Amino acid sequence: MVYPKSTRLIWLPAAISLALLFFNGCLEPRDEGPPTTTINNPPSGAVVHGQVPILVSAWDDKKVETIRLFVDGLEVTSGNSDNLNYLWNTDPIADNQDHHITAYAIDDDGNIGASAITTVRLFAPATGDPLPPVVAVQNPLDNQTVSGLVNIAVGVNNDVNNPIDSVAFYIDGVHKFRDTQFPYIYTWDTQNLVNGSQHTIFAIAYDRIGFNASSSVITVTISSAVIGNITPPVVQIANPINQQTVSGLVSVVTRVENIQYNPVDSVVFVIDGFRKFRDTSFPYIYEWDATNLPNGSRHTIFSVAYDREGFNVSSGVINVTVSSNVIPDVTPPTVNLVFPAPGANNIFSVSALNSITVVADAQDDMGVDSVAFYIDGIFKGSDNTPLYQYVWNFSGYATGIDHTIYVRAFDTSGNVGAAFLAVRLDP
Incomplete structure (x- = not known):
């Protein structure tokens, strides 16, 4: 049957519309959502020193194409996966100033997702200041071949007046375990990993002042449990026994x-x-x-x-x-603020004073090692000579609000005593 030309013209727009609907339905809709970008380390507000691992992860419902990392507005590295690890060498800077870290993830449709800004302070130790910990992976060794259950042991050398809070273990840039008790060990099961595959290990130690320090990154190679007729040894501690x-x-x-x-x-x-x-x-x-x-x-x-x-x-x-005759010292020192003093009218006018000298007194039966001073939770300095003092410069601090002075006294056994006080700065 042949339809009149006028009838065919009536059907033409409908046919085009149906074709367009079919064609559009076959196309994957454009991804309008940006990736979610997170800086996993260091945490914002951390005080860092030396080699600082920056760990970034990103997620997108389709695909993360690129991650770009910026420090103080300058791009330092980029990568084409959903994880980015960068070891930031802060030694040439070490200026006791705040620095800002930002990451941007771009998906395969060009959408950009920005992380929250992470602000850290670079610590430049002065004489008498507590030092950040020094961290090393003791087992396994770099370039070692491993198999089965691997005990990753981390050694931390820290200042006696700067106790360790925890150690975090990272494998292939992914956080696996946080150990809050000495010694710091994580048992890693490699039995299902691919024979010959290489993996990276490092650890980050966090102390109680707010520093965090990273070990060097080591690389290990996985060996299958059986190669031919050769099986790995079985190892046991025969003496002493557990507990x-x-x-x-x-x-x-x-x-x-x-x-x-x-x-x-x-x-x-x-x-x-x-x-x-x-x-x-x-x-x-x-x-x-x-x-x-x-x-x-x-x-x-x-x-x-x-x-x-x-x-x-x-x-x-x-x-x-x-079991020994050595009696451990577990008694913390006592510490008190002498100036400003509790109960006093601790209101200071920044127009009349540029600074004050914060004075603390500390006592311990085995001896005080040092006293650390914090303003609004940020470590400012330490003193190892009684009476213990820190000069607080008011420059840069907001007026009309309270600020917190916090002091921590460390004895020679690493025990810690603390005191704090709120003061007000007025114009």
Whole structure:
């Protein structure tokens, strides 16, 4: 049947509309939502020093194309994935000033998502100031081949007047575990990882003043549990046993099995996260001197066996308690603010005064090591000479509101006493 021309013209717009509807339905709608961008480390408000790992993650309902990282408005690096890790060397700056970190994620439709601004202060230590911790991954070692359950042990050397709050473990830039108790150990299960794959490990230590410091990044290679007919060794602590009480000179004995076709090269002994001794001959023994350790203190022990095929395997971690004549000092020092003093009319006019000298008194039966001063929660300085003082310059502080003076006294055993006081600054 042939329709009249006029009828065909009536149907033409309808046909075009149907075709357009079909065509548009086949097209994927444009992604109008920007990615979500987060700076996971450092936290805003942190006081940082040295090598600072900046960790950024981004999420998009389709695909994150690029992440760009800026410090103080200048781009420092970029990457083409949904995670970006950058080690920021602050040593050339170290100016005791605030710095701002921002990240931008771009999805494959060009939408841009900005992170919140992270503000950190770069610490330049002066004489007498508490120092940030120094962090190192003690086990495994860089470029090592690992398999099975791997005990990642982190050693932290910190100022005695600057106790550690926690240590965070990162594998491939992803936070895995935070340990709040010494020693700092995380057991990483590598059994389902791809043979020959490489992975990065680092740790960040956070202290109680507000510093955080990173270890160097190490790289390890995964070895499957079985290669041909060769299996990795089985490692156990034979002495002491878990939860045992020990004293004096302790023989730490490691037993290694499954070595008939794959001789052991050496055994490393790790106590409280620190490598103490490497034994290259059977029997594998380390004489640990616990004589001068505090009575009742708890410690962890594990061993790592290395064979001649490149395997290294950790034992399980055991815990022991020391019995000794050394009585630990657990009493914190007492600390009081002398000026400004509690109960006084602590209102200061910035037009009359540029600064005040904050004075604190601290006492301890074993001796005071130092006193740290904070204004509005930000560490400002420390003093190790009584009476303990800090000159607070009012420049840059808002008037018409209260500000908090906070002091922390540290004794020679690392115990901490604290006091605080609110004062008001007027015009």
